[in-house]
Amino acid sequence: MKRFGIMIWTLLTIFSLCNNTAFAEPSPMLATEARSAVLMDAHSGKILFEKNSHEKLSPASITKVMTMLLVMEAIDQGKIKWQDQVRVSEKAASMGGSQIFLQPGEQMSVTDLLKGIAVASANDASVAIAEYIAGTEEHFVELMNKRARELGMKDTHFANSNGLPADNHFSSAYDIAVMSRELLKHPEITKFTGVYQDYLRKDSPKPFWLVNTNKLVRFYLGVDGLKTGFTSEARFCLTATAQRDQMRAIAVVLGEPNAKIRNKEVSQMLDYAFNQYTHFTVYKKGDLIAQRQIPKGDPEWVEFRANQPMGILIRKGEDPKAYHKKIIWQEVSAPIKKGQVLGKVQISKEGRVVTEWELVSVQDIQEATFWSNFKKTLRKIFFIS
Numbered sequence: 001m002k003r004f005g006i007m008i009w010t011l012l013t014i015f016s017l018c019n020n021t022a023f024a025e026p027s028p029m030l031a032t033e034a035r036s037a038v039l040m041d042a043h044s045g046k047i048l049f050e051k052n053s054h055e056k057l058s059p060a061s062i063t064k065v066m067t068m069l070l071v072m073e074a075i076d077q078g079k080i081k082w083q084d085q086v087r088v089s090e091k092a093a094s095m096g097g098s099q100i101f102l103q104p105g106e107q108m109s110v111t112d113l114l115k116g117i118a119v120a121s122a123n124d125a126s127v128a129i130a131e132y133i134a135g136t137e138e139h140f141v142e143l144m145n146k147r148a149r150e151l152g153m154k155d156t157h158f159a160n161s162n163g164l165p166a167d168n169h170f171s172s173a174y175d176i177a178v179m180s181r182e183l184l185k186h187p188e189i190t191k192f193t194g195v196y197q198d199y200l201r202k203d204s205p206k207p208f209w210l211v212n213t214n215k216l217v218r219f220y221l222g223v224d225g226l227k228t229g230f231t232s233e234a235r236f237c238l239t240a241t242a243q244r245d246q247m248r249a250i251a252v253v254l255g256e257p258n259a260k261i262r263n264k265e266v267s268q269m270l271d272y273a274f275n276q277y278t279h280f281t282v283y284k285k286g287d288l289i290a291q292r293q294i295p296k297g298d299p300e301w302v303e304f305r306a307n308q309p310m311g312i313l314i315r316k317g318e319d320p321k322a323y324h325k326k327i328i329w330q331e332v333s334a335p336i337k338k339g340q341v342l343g344k345v346q347i348s349k350e351g352r353v354v355t356e357w358e359l360v361s362v363q364d365i366q367e368a369t370f371w372s373n374f375k376k377t378l379r380k381i382f383f384i385s
Helices: 060-076 110-120 123-134 137-150 173-183 187-193 259-276 370-382
Strands: 008-012 036-041 047-051 085-087 107-109 197-200 208-211 223-231 235-244 247-256 277-283 288-293 301-306 310-315 323-329 341-349 352-360
Touching: 036 173, 036 259, 047 173, 047 259, 060 110, 060 123, 060 137, 060 173, 060 187, 060 223, 060 235, 085 123, 107 110, 110 123, 110 187, 110 197, 110 208, 123 137, 173 223, 173 235, 173 247, 187 223, 235 259, 247 259, 247 277, 259 277, 288 323, 288 341, 288 352, 310 352
Parallel strands: 008 301
Antiparallel strands: 036 047, 036 247, 085 107, 197 208, 223 235, 235 247, 277 310, 288 301, 323 341, 341 352
């Protein structure tokens, strides 16, 4: 775009500020056998159904959602690489329960360890990758708890990386939905959690067959994750996610009596979400959201574009025209720092704010100098782009 000869393309950083509480409607009869449950829209974070959602319970292997999140973030930050070979310690190899039977001194890639965690719920793989990232599992657990605090997970405290029974290790259905939603911001994770079966050590004389502990991956349309859990204390637990068209839902149940009922009740929760709601797209990825002039800025104009699809959750049959969009700017002038909020997009219905997205600068904007202002004036005079 040509305007006063100066323009930069600033991507939109999206923060959903909507009120993440259940819609004020009669609660559906869902998850009747679960001790606690949450149904969440993954895009907005809206709660569609909840039952004892903040009760602190043992999460069992659902703990590994946080472990996988820290793995994905370490990869994004360049701290580790997919092809890195991880040496297995005595401690990691000694883990009981679900495992891929790692041997002390064995080396396995980050990719295969994550596959073992996501598909087979491998406790040994969880400890091995935790030690690789943080040096010790104890330090990794500190990172897990730090990340939980950053995500506002007030009902959670971790004592290990894999969810094996331990004192002072608990979470809630709500917190699990929150960290599941955060993990899903890394779309490549579903290439692991959505696999029903695969093999490790393929080139060895004894390949190890992996079968996903989450059977809904195979039997429920659209399910591509995330994590099961079971201990005698926690009973049968699951955080599941499914996508249909533009809508993605997260269903969490804790304390189910058996796997069959767990899968049935999660399926009913997902059915409810997809039958009752739909996702209405407000902006497609790359759409122009707004332009803003920065007084005394160099450059003078910024452009905000959606860096991912942005939309709202509405009831099926509801008229999207009932929702209104407004851009609210903050008073700002140069210099502007990267990450500074310049305004917000507000979506409302009948005068009630439904969702807000912040408009954030993704770069520093300097105060214009005499020389830059002089060049700008010349461009205006001579119509130079």
